[in-house]
Structure formats: C-alpha cells, structure tokens
Amino acid sequence: MNRLIAITDHRANIIDQPQPDPALDAIADQLALIRLTSQQRRYPGRAVPKLPSKPAILQILGDVIGLLYPRHFGPEGLAGDAIDTHVRRTLARTRLRLAEQIELEWLLAPDADPDGMAVRALAASDAFLHALPQIRDLHDTDIAAAYRGDPSARSLDEVVFCFPGVAAMLRHRIAHRLGGLGARMIARIMAEYSHALSGIDIHPGAQIGPACFIDHGTGVVIGETAVVGRNVRLYQQVTLGAKRFEDDGEGGLVKGQPRHPVIGDDVVIYAGATILGRIEIGKGAIIGGGVWVTDPVAPGTVVSQARPRLDHP
Known part of the structure; x- marks a missing residue:
C-alpha cells in the first residue's frame, strides 16, 4: 500500500512539475503563435478582451430555471416556507452575475465603448429579470399543451420533470428573451446546451x-x-x-x-x-x-x- 502511495505521489509531482521536453516546448510555441495570430485578427489594434464564461452562463440558466420552478428545480429539500427567501436571494445573485456576462459579451464587439457598459449591462439584466413572470406564464401554456396532447402524460408534474420538448421550450423561452435584449452569444450558449440535453435544436431567434x-x-x-x-x-x-x-x-x-x-x-x-x-x-x-x-x-x-x-x- 505504501509503495502504491509513493508511485501515485511521484506521478502527481511529474504532472505538477513537468520536466523540460524540447518536443513539447516546440508544440507549445506553435500553439502560442497560432493563438496570437488569431487574436490579432479578431481584435486588431486593441487589447485581447476577456471572454464570457460558459460555465457561469450555464449556472445562470440553471438558477433561472430554479427561480421559475423552485419546487421542481430548486435546491434539493427546499421547504415550502423557504421558497420565497430562496427566490429573492437567487434573483439578487443572478442580477449581478448575468450583468457581468452581458458586459463581457458586449465588450467583444469591435466598436465596443467600455464607458457606461456596466450600467447598460445591468439595465439589460434587470429587464430580463422583470420578464420572468411573463416567461413563466408563457411556459405554463407549453406544459398544459403537452399534458393535453400526450395520452401518456399522467400529471403536470410528470410533464415538467420528464418531457424533453417541454424542457427545450423552457430553455428557448429564456434564451429568446436574452437574445432580444442583445445578449445573443449568451442566448446561443444556452440554446446549444439545451440542444445537447434534449436533441432538440431551436435557435434562440x-x-x-x-x-x-x-x-x-x-x-x-x-x-x-x-x-x-x-x-x-x-x-x-x-x-x-x-x-x-x-x-x-x-x-x-x-x-x-x-x-x-x-x-x-x-x-x-x-x-x-x-x-x-x-x-x-x-x-x-x-x-x-x-x-x-x-x-x-x-x-x-x-x-x-x-x-x-x-x-x-
């Protein structure tokens, strides 16, 4: 057992502190040159901007779904009397996180003006959050249509949890609203994630x-x-x-x-x-x-x- 631990520790040290290797260094240099050339082509005459975070965007998507349907997609074990507190806290967190990602997306534009960009991004985030009741009402019609239209459906809860078309429509309603507010890349990331989950490809537009x-x-x-x-x-x-x-x-x-x-x-x-x-x-x-x-x-x-x-x- 001690020998196995020693071997594992040795391998970890090799990974954490790689030894010089001219062949690998040459590959790294070639990739760096390609990356630099690509960045200069995409962002001529300016510093390379920070990209939006795909994991952060997908976390926002999950949080928004949990806001809309907290009993189904909120935290596990969420008690009924704690739902409103959870929703308010998640709204406050999502407001700032979404504004940050929108700002990062908008700063990628060739003519992006950083002055006041954070304020405009926060306004777009607020506009999206104010649309959540409308999104919920609209998606409830999708749920009802699925329940009416499929003889296999036994309850509305089953439809919400289990129907891929309903899941895809919910994510589309969210992405479509964000795309309409100018966050087109964020909307597309959400749409493609939904596509991967459900096999249903709906462009957010x-x-x-x-x-x-x-x-x-x-x-x-x-x-x-x-x-x-x-x-x-x-x-x-x-x-x-x-x-x-x-x-x-x-x-x-x-x-x-x-x-x-x-x-x-x-x-x-x-x-x-x-x-x-x-x-x-x-x-x-x-x-x-x-x-x-x-x-x-x-x-x-x-x-x-x-x-x-x-x-x-």
Missing part, C-alpha cells in the same frame, strides 16, 4: 407562440427566423429550415434575412416533415409525416405522402 408542444422531439430543428404560431404541435425529426442562403455577391452570406417558415396557429406537423424557405403554413393545416414542403400551404389543408401501393406477385 425563433419566435414561438403560446402552447407549443414538441412531442418526443429528437431531431427537431427550428431555424433562427422561423415564426411559430399559437397551439402548434411538432413531432420528432421535424425541420423548419432555410431553402437557400443569399450571398452578398462577394462569396459571403447575407445574415439576418427571413429565410425560415411561418407556421400558423393550430398547425400539426408530424414526424419527419421538412418545411423549407420563407413560406406560410396556414392556420389549422396538417402536415403529414415524411413530406417535403417548399410551397405555401393554405389554411386547413392536409398535406400527406402518396399512399404506398402493394403489388402482389
């Missing part, structure tokens, strides 16, 4: 109305400029994507142009459907599984694949 239910959800993609109306139901592998990307004539892509579908109220889109381009799917339409849609669909229309034909030998 997408506008999604109340009572959206994503059933099963794996492989759903909703693009940046998509607009989804009220009481819409999507199944797994649905894509609301772009048909083409406009270029600026010099090989670059034109950013921010509306290029994703507009989905009307009360639309149902079944598994594997692909809807591309800035087209409108009218109110109450039903898009069948596996279809490919690139033209507008009138209200109340049912779009389906041709029925398979069985030829007997």
Whole structure:
C-alpha cells in the first residue's frame, strides 16, 4: 500500500512539475503563435478582451430555471416556507452575475465603448429579470399543451420533470428573451446546451407562440427566423429550415434575412416533415409525416405522402 502511495505521489509531482521536453516546448510555441495570430485578427489594434464564461452562463440558466420552478428545480429539500427567501436571494445573485456576462459579451464587439457598459449591462439584466413572470406564464401554456396532447402524460408534474420538448421550450423561452435584449452569444450558449440535453435544436431567434408542444422531439430543428404560431404541435425529426442562403455577391452570406417558415396557429406537423424557405403554413393545416414542403400551404389543408401501393406477385 505504501509503495502504491509513493508511485501515485511521484506521478502527481511529474504532472505538477513537468520536466523540460524540447518536443513539447516546440508544440507549445506553435500553439502560442497560432493563438496570437488569431487574436490579432479578431481584435486588431486593441487589447485581447476577456471572454464570457460558459460555465457561469450555464449556472445562470440553471438558477433561472430554479427561480421559475423552485419546487421542481430548486435546491434539493427546499421547504415550502423557504421558497420565497430562496427566490429573492437567487434573483439578487443572478442580477449581478448575468450583468457581468452581458458586459463581457458586449465588450467583444469591435466598436465596443467600455464607458457606461456596466450600467447598460445591468439595465439589460434587470429587464430580463422583470420578464420572468411573463416567461413563466408563457411556459405554463407549453406544459398544459403537452399534458393535453400526450395520452401518456399522467400529471403536470410528470410533464415538467420528464418531457424533453417541454424542457427545450423552457430553455428557448429564456434564451429568446436574452437574445432580444442583445445578449445573443449568451442566448446561443444556452440554446446549444439545451440542444445537447434534449436533441432538440431551436435557435434562440425563433419566435414561438403560446402552447407549443414538441412531442418526443429528437431531431427537431427550428431555424433562427422561423415564426411559430399559437397551439402548434411538432413531432420528432421535424425541420423548419432555410431553402437557400443569399450571398452578398462577394462569396459571403447575407445574415439576418427571413429565410425560415411561418407556421400558423393550430398547425400539426408530424414526424419527419421538412418545411423549407420563407413560406406560410396556414392556420389549422396538417402536415403529414415524411413530406417535403417548399410551397405555401393554405389554411386547413392536409398535406400527406402518396399512399404506398402493394403489388402482389
């Protein structure tokens, strides 16, 4: 046992105090040169700014979810009479932490003016926190839609805890609000974390109305400029994507142009459907599984694949 401890301590010392190695030093020098060149290209003529912290942003996301649903996602063992105190303390902590991350993001801009940036970032953080009741009310409609729309759901608590589409929608509601306040990188970090957790890829720029239910959800993609109306139901592998990307004539892509579908109220889109381009799917339409849609669909229309034909030998 003592010999094992001695070997472990020896290995720890090697890691903590690495011995000179010309080959490794050469690799480190090459990486340093690449890093310096990249930084000079991204931040010409100014000091390299500090980056936002991805772990800090994800901690803020977790704290906000715990604020919105403290009984489900607050600290373990949180007593009912302690919820309000927990919420107030978390609000105060989140206000400052979020403002710090927003300021760091904004300071990355080429024309960033640090004067007054902290004050503006704190104002954006305050605006986000003041929107939390609206986010909670809106997401409650998603929870209710999932409960109504899935016969497997036995309770609202089960929906909150277990449904990936509901989890993805909650994180989208949060990220969308932050993106609208100008914290686009922070919103994107939250959205990509949600994508990794749920398999549902929703760009934070997408506008999604109340009572959206994503059933099963794996492989759903909703693009940046998509607009989804009220009481819409999507199944797994649905894509609301772009048909083409406009270029600026010099090989670059034109950013921010509306290029994703507009989905009307009360639309149902079944598994594997692909809807591309800035087209409108009218109110109450039903898009069948596996279809490919690139033209507008009138209200109340049912779009389906041709029925398979069985030829007997």
